[in-house]
Amino acid sequence: MNEVAKRAGVSIATVSRVLNNSQSVNEETRLKILKAIKDLKYQPSRVAKRLRSKSGSSNLLGVLVPDIQNPFYVDVLRGIEDIAYKNNYAIIMCNFGQDEKKEAMYLNILESEAIDGLIAAPANENDHPLKKIVKNGLPVVCVDRGLKDVDVDIVWVNNEAGAHSAVEHLIRAGYRRIAHIAGLASIPSSILREQGYRKALSENNIAYNPDLVKWGDSTYESGLNLAEQLLKMQPAPDALFTGNNLITLGALEAIHRKKLIIPNDIAIIGFDDMHWANSLNPPLSAVRQPAYEIGKRAVELLIQRISDPQRATIQMTLSTDLMIRSSC
Amino acid sequence: MNEVAKRAGVSIATVSRVLNNSQSVNEETRLKILKAIKDLKYQPSRVAKRLRSKSGSSNLLGVLVPDIQNPFYVDVLRGIEDIAYKNNYAIIMCNFGQDEKKEAMYLNILESEAIDGLIAAPANENDHPLKKIVKNGLPVVCVDRGLKDVDVDIVWVNNEAGAHSAVEHLIRAGYRRIAHIAGLASIPSSILREQGYRKALSENNIAYNPDLVKWGDSTYESGLNLAEQLLKMQPAPDALFTGNNLITLGALEAIHRKKLIIPNDIAIIGFDDMHWANSLNPPLSAVRQPAYEIGKRAVELLIQRISDPQRATIQMTLSTDLMIRSSC
């Protein structure tokens, strides 16, 4: 910047002014400076900028996701990245893999990187480190999961209704022994989906059988193992409602290993659609979350909040779609 | 930091010294300072640190991937993130979606964020902006794709050999009209895979038929469209070798739409294995790249280079595995 100023014969203050086109600067000198910038291929340092002018124009967002191996979060991330890019924001991506220690460490890093804002899917509703960050005044938008006792923007779907519609569809199709493989019990969405499952059963006068509900940890392996347990039962369930897409894929593997035919021997429908659902065996029914849009909306809300920290918080509930294919 | 210094009754210089345990500081004052840090919950600013001490200890890496929707890159990213985290590095993730303008813009951002190092899958072999960055002295490791005329660390697989083994397997299984849906022709790996395809054909005295090779853009849609074209041919190909996993999934969709039976009507094998390959219809054969390990090795090389910018460059070629399942 010094060199630019020298070359244009002005002070660095003036250079800064044309860079941010703040205040008025003479058209003639402004052109001189622009030319000098081009000649020297000058690129302002985002680091220095961020250091000087606390939040606001440093254009860096933090993103904290629980599991980047989950295609759902990949799509959310795509939505975030797309919109962030369009608004000239870069993103620091942190993947904490449901490890709260790792999450806390990443939150520390993000804070000390002086990000402008954060999009996070909290480890659980009481996520202490994250709550502290919100209270400290950093603009935050939660996705997929809420945060208790704290006023914060949220973008998520109606998990209970989504689960309800899936299970109801199974019931209408004639299934009665419907098992559920739930995700990690500490994640709000797992609980809500299980509630939707139960509600659909009770509304249809089907007794709730606790043996048919297995709680796991939202991974492929848990889907595989718990499905194997369920399939061993006598009598076995006739349908499976799985809590997320990794669980679904794991359960699918278990079913294939037992050489069962879907949906004759057992039906299956899960939360989270996948782009390649049509190519699975069989084409898989699913509760589709608008993942890309969740990411997109989250960034929009975040950018709004950054520019107006006072605006009232918004809870945006997007709706799910029941994608019926051949698995139930 | 000022407050810490004041509370401990020392100067900020001394605080800095205990923070980086550089030089000697009296054990007594060091304890006082440590206590003050704890009391005040002081967190040093990574931004200021990065500003002051150019590359070295700011612990921020850049990652530039072509397509975060591609499960291959997701796994690479997982490998990168895991190892980076273990070494106390945070990462800025940039996804350029094969858009060279976007790539150039991200490279600018990364440069002006003063990252310590960069892991990138270049848009093409002549990637000009990236070459410039390497020449400017930023530590860079390329993954999956190389860079012409520039000395840089690379981690990739033997694409030609991998493709060769897949096609040879098809030939041994008796297929003769083997079609190939290739990826973007500007990506080195696409070219190498096509060469492996041709080599396997010629070694087995099968005439190369240019009509059976379609070049696309490495997306799901290209896989779908080009597979549909191929399936319309008279006579139709009896086997398909697809250039990456998105193409494979697209082609699978095309085959299912035509209600063809795999592998009786048509066999298929593609580059890139997927975790859920067993659950596809049918369980899909594939050339497996050790994606996670590619990411892992890349970070290791990068950290080495950061600490020793002079060491000779390394080209690390990992081997592929032929995963034979039921699709050919």
Next chain:
DNA sequence: GAAGGATAAGAAATCGTTTTCAATAAAGAT
């Protein structure tokens, strides 16, 4: 023609660190 206002640009402080240089005191050497 003098006061007031607007415009344009520079000087210097600041953000939160690291690092060089200098200073002090204690200890050891001659």
Next chain:
DNA sequence: ATCTTTATTGAAAACGATTTCTTATCCTTC
């Protein structure tokens, strides 16, 4: 008793921007 060395610290200069004061100049306007 004086001179070196060594250990420990502080003062102050960077790093590269933004921003608040000033100041200088030039118009208006009465």
